[in-house]
Amino acid sequence: MIWQLDLAILTLVIVCAIAAISVKDLLGTAILFGAYSFMMCLLWSIMAAVDVAFTEASVGAGVSTVFFVAAVFRTTRRTKD
């Protein structure tokens, strides 16, 4: 554990989370959600959970975002909140 980095990244994570749910555009949400996953991946590796970080990197940063974009592509970007 590296608490200095941990604290910094945790803050970023929360910023990302709030941004992701408050952006009024679903594609923006998808992209910010990807950023959220990056941060999480960093957080896991900071806490020495390498396997979790690996999974998060491959799932969160990779396929999950692509799925999300694909779904937005097939539905709509419009959102009221």
Added chain:
Amino acid sequence: MHSLFLYVGLYLCFLMVLSLYRGVAGPTVVDRLIGVNAIGSKTVVLLVLIGLLYDRIDMFVDIALAYAMLNFIAVLGASRYFQKRKGLYEEPPYK
């Protein structure tokens, strides 16, 4: 040397804040994409630095590599959206 890496890491975090600002503030979605892509490239470096801090860099390199690959896919996917859909802004509510 370790504390140097730690500070470098913290500085990278600070730089991520800058990129994140672009990601959060927009104004357009592609701007967000730029911001997030920039975060991605810093993350790769940060991962390797964390490996150094743990003295187990060989374990972290794999993650970084995978990360670099998959980040590419995500950006490709997101940009692909615009290549298909014409509008940058939201399409009209109903057809």
Added chain:
Amino acid sequence: MVLNGVVMVLMFCGLVFFTGGGIGILRFPDFYTRLHPAGKLDTLGSLLMMTSVAIFNLHEITLSNALTSLKIMLIVVFVFISSPTATHAIMDAGVRAGLRPWEKGMPRG
């Protein structure tokens, strides 16, 4: 010791480029121009930082350390292939999305 010096210098250079990238992303007036620092400065920044780490990793030269350093350089290679492509993809996306480029004299968009 010399090795450490080299590492520090490279890392510092990398950080400078990264900083430039970060500031550039903030300061440039429109999407197209922002892509320039994002696409290029970060790439070179990664290269320098990775190289410095790879070199640092070699201060005890064993086969496994050498391979690890090679792997780190492999990341760099990968970044060098993928980053310009990604930049291009984003640029293309912007164009196809119909984003108007900034021209001299316009306010920041």
Added chain:
Amino acid sequence: METIHSIRPLLAILASLFAIPLIVGFSRRPAMREFWTFAAAGSKFLIIVSMLPLVLTGRRVTCTIFEIIPGVPLQLTVDTLGLLFALVSSSLWILTSIYSVGYMRGLGEHSQTRYFCFFAVALSATIGVAFSANLLTLYIFYEILSLATYPLVTHHQDEEARSSGRRYLAYILGSSIGLFLPAMLISYHLAGTLTFSASGFLGASISRKVLMILLIMFVFGAAKAAVMPLHAWLPAAMVAPTPVSALLHAVAVVKVGVFVIIRIITGVFGVNLLKSLSLTTPVIVLACITILCGSLIALSQDNLKRLLAYSTISQLSYIVLGVSLLSQRGLTGAFIHIPMHAFGKITLFFCAGAIFVATGKKNISEMKGLGRQMPITMAAFFIASLSIIGLPPCGGFLSKWNLVLGSIEAHRPLVLVVLLVSSLLNAGYFMPVVYKAFFFKTESAVAGVKEAPLCCLIPLCLTAIFSIIFLFYPQPFYELISHALKCIIGAGV
């Protein structure tokens, strides 16, 4: 007391159930279908009669099917009281079956297969109640009976039948689930058992207040006994075809209700306990009110079947009253009133049905002068009404007599008054009918009417004759009842 293990009680119950597949199977061939009904009725009666000698020698026939709830098996026991009831209902089923054939064919009713099926189920359940060895078994059969009679009550499937069916279910199921079930559970909780015993299984350690509440819950829970104010289902249920009203609402269903009350007073609480705490006063009051009100309402009825229904309500309360007097004579009167009233009332219903088959009339006002067209029917009606009123030469006299004596024995003079007043009222609503039938000029509407088909006529004659015979030859009943009383009263002493 010696106990014999035998599956005969179970067979007695199942006899009619076995007939169901056959009835359904022969639904296209009415003759065969009815044959199976008779076969079931006959075999059931025979099985029950075959247990008579055993019971009369002071033994009990028991059949434990399996343990449902720890300590409470699904168990059947034939004791004298149950046997009495079972005999009455199963013998009357045979007659009713004959009558049904005539009635249903005479009117060309629909869905006869269904009718016979549910009739069989209802009878099984009735016998089940009669033979239940514990409260849970009794409750199970009680509920089966409620449900099996629902399609019978609503047989006509029209709007009236529908609303009556609703009312029937609301009263019967509502009271049994809402009052009887919790009362039973509380008893189980207090006593740890539900098996009837001669001296009651609720011990004296339970406070009087609780016992009182339980008793009231039980009495109202058995809404089939039609104790006021839970009586309204009975007149409503008269929309059913007359054989249904006859057997079920003069014999099986309502008698099950009072039988349950008898069981509760004698088997759950125990006469001695109740007597020592004098808990039954409210029940007596209720029964008296019901007797008087039922009769009074009957006075104002024009529809014959409704009149009979209100009469039934008041007559049922005689039994409740007799039991809750807790005196030997009172109990005797109550018990003997079961067969007497059954035979009497079923005759009346048969007559009403026969009139309906022959003339299509339901109201008394339209029956003027009918006695000349249908002398046999109306004669039977007269005999039966005498029995109900409690006048010799009919069996009803015996029960009234015993009840009167019982009320004296129990030192309740007011009850005596009630009984006498009610007899007068009974006469007040029956005699006009007879009078109109025989001494009025035949109205054009009923002129030229013949007697009902033979199938209808024979049963009602038989029952009327039996009503008379019982006055002169009540020994079998007395014997059974004295055995029962020996258990109930003697055990506590």
Added chain:
Amino acid sequence: MKRLALLIVILSGGLLLYATKDFPSWGDPNSPASTHVSPRYLEKSLEETAVPNVVTAVLADYRGYDTMFETTVIFCAGVACFMLLRKFEPEERDLYYRHIPTGLTLHIKGEKQIPSTSKEFEKIDAIWTPYDFIINTVSRFLVPFIQLFALYVIAHGHHSPGGGFQGGVILGASIIVLAVAFNLRTAVRRFGEKIDGIMSALGVFIYAGVGAFCAILGAEFLNYRALAKILPVGKVMARSHGILAVEIGVGIAVMAVMICIYNNVASEGKFDEGL
């Protein structure tokens, strides 16, 4: 709704915050979680399973049963996406083709179509579907290396982070890259739907099958030790190889499922051009 949400959030958040006061502090080496069950994994996993990566050892062996169901969850997701979205009846519509060398678009109305074997023409969905030469070429070059890396991750799950799941995702991603960079038809032509379906089932089947095979060999379910009877290795190495077999199964299943989900989501189950 917002107010209700706020209430719920504050309530449960407050409850959770209240509970943290009894927690051992973050990173406490003496906390119950670090002292009760897990030390044994760290101490014994190398000698019991010959796997240095304790996470892999626990994942695929000590708690291998969990992981089997984890893979099943993934499989479920794939099957669910297929079931929900897949449309087998093609819609009636005009055909569009692109002549690749010139980039011209052909719009064919009616029944006629260009033979699917043609290398010059590519079926597309609308007149404006883009064709990006750079992205195509670069992706083509990267895919084999991504795949190789994925296989490496699967094979080296014992010694370094990674394993079947991560490798499987990357493998799947390599096909998704093709689908994104070219179009879905290309990817599906390369890795057919049928094969994909069979592979997803096969992968999980390998996992559960290995477990069942152990049971057949007379040990408990998933007790890889029993594999020593048929493998020319000791009992400890048998565990290690059992883990590898299982990881391969996971990898196959995850890859197939990721592709399945992407294909169905990106094309609404029509399997046309996709994203």
Added chain:
Amino acid sequence: MIEPASRESSQVKTKWGPFVVTFLTSFGLWLILSGKFDYFHMGLGLISCALVSIFSGDLLFPGGLPEGFLAKAVGFIAYLPWLLYQIFLANLHVLYLSLHPKMLEKINPQVIRFQSRLKSDISMVTFANSITLTPGTITLSVSVDGDFKVHAIDDKSAEGLAGEMEQRVARAFRED
């Protein structure tokens, strides 16, 4: 997979060429990645590389191995140091721009079109990516026959296009 066969004029029809090259390349990569030289892992490596080569060999070399493959590879590697140097210069330039206080006056974004004489797709992609990485320019789009659209950030970058770099790429891929 669309195989741009017609555009590849010079190709060797060896069936095994792509497979062998892919196999060797990937096995080399495997050795770097793996770092374990025991039989077991090497065996796994062989299997993996074979799988990849079978499955994706045609992706790397659609339509077979190009003629003079080795020479081209060497040429490409020789091209890299120069490219790195250019990248470094370009980055300094962008860095200067982005940190310059009066940045808005300095830049003049514009889109430039030009026709390249490169033929093979690999060389064109190399060229396009090199453009993206170097002085203030990003490739917007490339058509198959070499029609480049480039976004340049300022006049200086716009001028330096299409000159030396194209030649060097052409030389690296033996297309001059």
Added chain:
Amino acid sequence: MDFLLTHLVAKYNFWLYIILMMIGLYAMIAKNNLIKKLVGMNIFQTAIILFYVSIGSKRGGTIPIVEHIAGGGEHAINPTRYVNPLPHVLMLTAIVVSVSTFGVALALAIKIYQRYKTLEEDELLTRIRES
């Protein structure tokens, strides 16, 4: 300051995960858009993963991959040197579950959109009522 720091470090991971989780929960309940809800759900799940991983971390512990000691089979491994691997294992599963749920939910969202051409909950409800 020092005191504050030790206490902050001792618990802040646990506090921040709660904040994160509440953000997710709030989004799940209060947001009107189905996809937003989905994002909230994912944040919620990640917050729990964060909690678990925080349980697993250990001061002075390194990653749970035992370093090879050549021929040192008998060599005792000191468990305090490595972080707790069990939560990592559990969380791998949780991540997988969350991505599976995510995939299924996206498929459902697409199906809903195909029918009603909107993803806003209130609009959906009015349209259902209309039809």
Added chain:
Amino acid sequence: MTGNYPALLVTVPLLAAFVIYGCSWLHKRSCLFMALLGLTIPFAISVALLKKVLINGHISYHLGGWDPPWGIAYELDPINAIVLVAVTTVALVNLIATSKEIETRFSDRRGAFYALYLLFVVGLLGIVATGDLFNLYVLLEIASITGYSLIAMGDPARAPLSSLNYVFMGTIGACFYLLGVGYIYIMTGSLNMADVHALLPPLYHSSAIVVAFIFCLVGVMIKMGFFPLHSWLPNAYTYVPSPAASLIAPLMTKVMAYVMIRLMISVFSPKFVFSSIAASNAVVWLACLAIVMGALMALAQRDVRRMLTYIIVSEIGYIVGGAWIGNATAMSGAVLHIINDVLMTFCVFLSLGAIARSTKGYQIENFSGLFKKIPVTMATFVVSGLSIIGIPPTCGFFSKWYLILGAIEGGHYGFIVVLLLSSLINIILFFRIFEEAFFVYPKTNAVHTEGEASIAIAETPFVTLIPLVLTAILLIFTGIYSGSLIALIIKPVVSAGLL
């Protein structure tokens, strides 16, 4: 091989699911056969296990050969053995009964359907059998995800949305459960139920453990649709396709209720649940509210299926109330009610599915004249309805018996009143339908001259009818044998747990 029964119980349908899905790409016809096989074997195994458990007592099976706190164990006691039997029975019978509809309705994706079907069963079986807190979560997710997709295959207008809402609620539930497990883990360091049970007593007063318990419970309650958290349930169960309805509706909520009881008894202890957290009264009152609200909302529905879903809400109230009264009788009643409710909900949904063949919708009006058309099917519907009402000798009566008895012992008179009240409301609910089916003839037939002759009897095909009738008979048999169920199976475990 018999030693491996606990694992095979879950693994056989699991493997079958994979084989089916794989084969469905090659040969579609064989799917049904394999699905049947994949459910018959576990059925046989579960019966064998029940027998074994009754003879030998508790069975503990260590998966992978690792001892419990480190590995995962399956713990089988008589109660979960009987729940397992119930699950396998329902799954098998339902598959047989609805196979025809599945084959026609999902003809192009039957492999996927069967696979999901089997996996749903796998999930439930695992949930019931497992002795590990985290394993339970994973299995729960399997059951949920398959459940989501099965539900979403229903009415295309409404099912996806209700399914998505279920996804949200279900995920919150599962996550709360996971969070609770995390709190347990951080305080005890163990995930094995028995181990946690042994480690917990000194920690009973820790706020973290209390919160852990609350969150586990709330999570489970969301999943089982306990009253204030039930909002997903009616929609989800209303629009599910009928072959899946008769699988999901009986099993999912009931298995979760079992999980709750299991958490209360074998993870935490009754001592903790009933004395350390003095919430038992509150929960019982909440259960009362659930029962009443469920019944009242059911009363407001005209759609029969929707009405039944609210009845499920109210039945869950019974179970929760019974479990939280806190004495052995009520707990036995709750467990018995789980089994009975599985059977009766199954029967009612299965018959509803069969009825749906002859009707256009599930509105009460659509039921008119059904007694004429499909007498046997309606008879089974009536039996199940009576069971839900609680008429003896159907099984519903007996669980109510124990519940009320327990409430009397525990002095919760409110609960008794509510139970009786809901029975009365159920009478209204069901007889409303019966009346409609019994009295009213559909208008189309009114044109004909005579009612009786004109309505052709269009009875359900035998492949559906026979299982249906058997289930209805089973309802009565379970009722009659509930004494032995309690005495042999439930009472020993419950009393041992409560002491």
